[in-house]
Amino acid sequence: MTEPLLSVEGLRVVFGQGAREQVAVDGVSFQVAAGETLGIVGESGSGKSLTALAVLRLVPSPPGRIAGGRVRFEGRDLAGISEREMERVRGARIGMIFQEPMSALNPVFTVGEQVAEALRVHEGLGRREASARALALLQRVGIADAPRRMKQYPHELSGGMRQRVMIAAALACRPSLLIADEPTTALDVTIQAQILALLRELQREMGMAVVLITHDLGVVAQMVDRVVVMYGGRVAEEGTVEQVFGRPSHPYTRLLLESIPSLDHDRDRLPTIPGMVPTLAELPPGCRFHPRCPQAMAVCRERAPDAVTVEPGHRAACFALPQIHPVEAQSGAGA
Amino acid sequence: MTAADAAQPPAVPAGRSLLRRLLRHRLFLTGSILFGLMLVMAVFADLIQVAAPERMHYRFRFQNPSWQFPLGTDNFGRDLWSRLVHGARLSLGIGFAVVVMTGVAGTAIGLLSGYFRRLDEPLMRVMDALMAFPAILLAIAIAAALGPSAINAVIALAVVYTPRTARIVRSTVLVVREMEYIQAALAFGARHRWIIFRHVLPNSLAPLIVQLTFIFAYAVLAESILSFLGVGPPPPTPTWGNMIAEGKDYLREAPLLALFPGLAVMLTALGLNILGDGLRDVLDPRLRVQHD
């Protein structure tokens, strides 16, 4: 098998210093193949957005910082390159779009300018060329009357249109990976569907990989190939959508799936599970999920479970998994 | 999960008294000490003077600092230190009188304006107009018209600074009267006096105290300007502004004459400003300038 486009290994993101240090992302690993769509699912506080920011080295610092792990992208370790080289990756090789298209766009520049500037920086285009390309991009992402819209400011556009602008800006330089952090959460249901359809279309057209971060299991089911379920800063379960949704192995995933009455209804609502999502300061020792877990055992309070392979390509981190004992998993990993 | 969640400082443990929080605050403490020193000088001026401030020692004009004259003497042979400590008494006295007048007048106007909608528009227009003038210029003009004296300086400065306090009280009234439980209380026939004394004034207190601390600092600075320009308490009254004005003519021969009283003004205003910053941090965190 060829090397994956993006490979994250043992990523750690921490906040604070010394005794007050808190681990927000704790040894997260996953891979994304070229052209593939990976979903990262979790409640807010699970560390999914920070993981995405860490890939681009955009964790707000201070107080946060990347404390360990490797991020291999297109054959390079992004953790090891200079800030200048990183700037040439951001926006050019990896595009990113955010949840709130209102606050994510600069209110005092026209949307045309905000799409064009990535082209000017990365491809050295002149003002006029960049502007022409931006116009074409805006038309491509489905903005009607693009020549007029280009000269408008974000507050003059609807939420759906703003997200289209964000997409145009993120894809301006045809990146090989797009990270979309809750791209439709702030939008109406009908607009959500349009934006998702647009993303799928553009993905096929440009052949790029997509990392879709969301708490919305419905979006995951219809959009992605593989899914990573995160809880408390760690990966709880990982596999294809069929594996994870059809045969959930981690108690957390099972509860998540049971808590939605139907995938087609009520997609906006966060699935509810007994107990509260822990904040960083109150993360429990051992398995992060044990206080809320119906199957919690003594060992769950003491140690964090390693991921075990449930079936090829399907892994989960839980002591309650009957098939494989942790010892075998370790020796299996060593062999 | 956001960075802000993680960066949230731990909540202040309940039950810690306001005083302890103030004393732990470095700005507040520094400002208090600076201002406290000036206050001690002002209060005990008669005890720490080495000569009467007006007494002229003709044989000892332009003396350098010595045991007999701690900061030296001026062109009339008056002891600079003794004049300086009496200047503290005048400056702080005038500043304090301005603070009291501004506080009372501002509160009254603010209450009237916030409470009676019909008065709001005219009162606030007058406040706007007063604020349209450069503060110091208007104070000079008023003080000059009234005639040079300490009381007139107080009146002039109080007129100039009252709009600022009036605005603060007014805005608290506007906020408080829109609160649901006040609306409900009004519907059930609560008396206005109850609302004013139980809700409006307590809510205005923190921002008002902070603002008055800054006004105290402005007043000390402005008084020195009035005196310097000759519209404050007339010479030979030892105000700091008068002393600087007198020292101005001897900058070449005796620069210390202008240096010391200016330093006194600066340290007093600095102490009050730091004190005000500290008070604002502790009493009224909403107003806090991003300070870290």
Added chain:
Amino acid sequence: MGEFILRRLLAAIPVLLIVTLIAASIMQLVPGDPAAVIAGQGASDAEVAQVRAQLGLDRSFVVRLGEWYVGLARGDLGHSLMLNRSVGQAILERVPVTLALSGVALLLTVLIGVPAGVLAALRPNSWVDQLVLTMALIGVSVPNFWLSLMLIVLFGVIVDWLPTGGYVPFAEDPVEWARSLVLPSISLALLQIGLLARITRATMLEVLRNDYVRTARAKGLPRRMVVAKHALKNVMIPVVTVIGISFGLLLSGSVVIETVYSIPGMGRLLATAIFSRDYPVIQGGLLVTAATLVLLNLVVDLLYAALDPRVTYDRR
């Protein structure tokens, strides 16, 4: 746009009316017989009577107020008691000098204050940051006339590099003009720089926390460009308002500074008028200054609107 300006001008009229009323009332504050006070001690009865007639003090305040407004409507601010010319003429002669002084001071304030504030925000707790905070505190704690005297001692007396007073018109000798403005404009600006820097710093810190800054970084813009383009334009919107306030403070600070440095501007005119109880000049000067500040606020609002596309001219 034109309508917006018109509406703002109309909104300023009530304030300006009260401003004129306050300016006109200043003489009412003079205790006893203003004419006697103005004529000075030892003036003969005839001289007092002459002053009284000249100022119209023999008529009621309401009548004089009416005359003052009639004069204003014709652009006539009255006649100076001392200067042997009309108040308007006296003011017009002095305005360019004050504008030059406060303009140079404003330039210094903005050119130093804004970059210092940005630097301080980018490196919290660095020496620049500490300096900005210290300067801001000193700026609100030092009397500017005293600072001027100390600068005179330092640069005029001890090292003797610069003129310590007087003013040379630009047309006469540009070099001497610049030299004569160095100390006065520094005296004025020094206290404003810290304040402007502190506010710029606070605004920048807030702006940098916005999502769009992260977006700009995610697009791969270099950090310098993110700060200088995306953040700075947002910072300047509130800072322009502060610069307007700064300019107002510089204008009023010039009253004292011009007196200290013997610069023949508006400030000195007013200070002299106050000393010699030249009330028409005091009233006219106050009015012109306040009106200038009201207009300045209008200009600042327009600039604000020009910088921030979210502000529309159609609604208030």
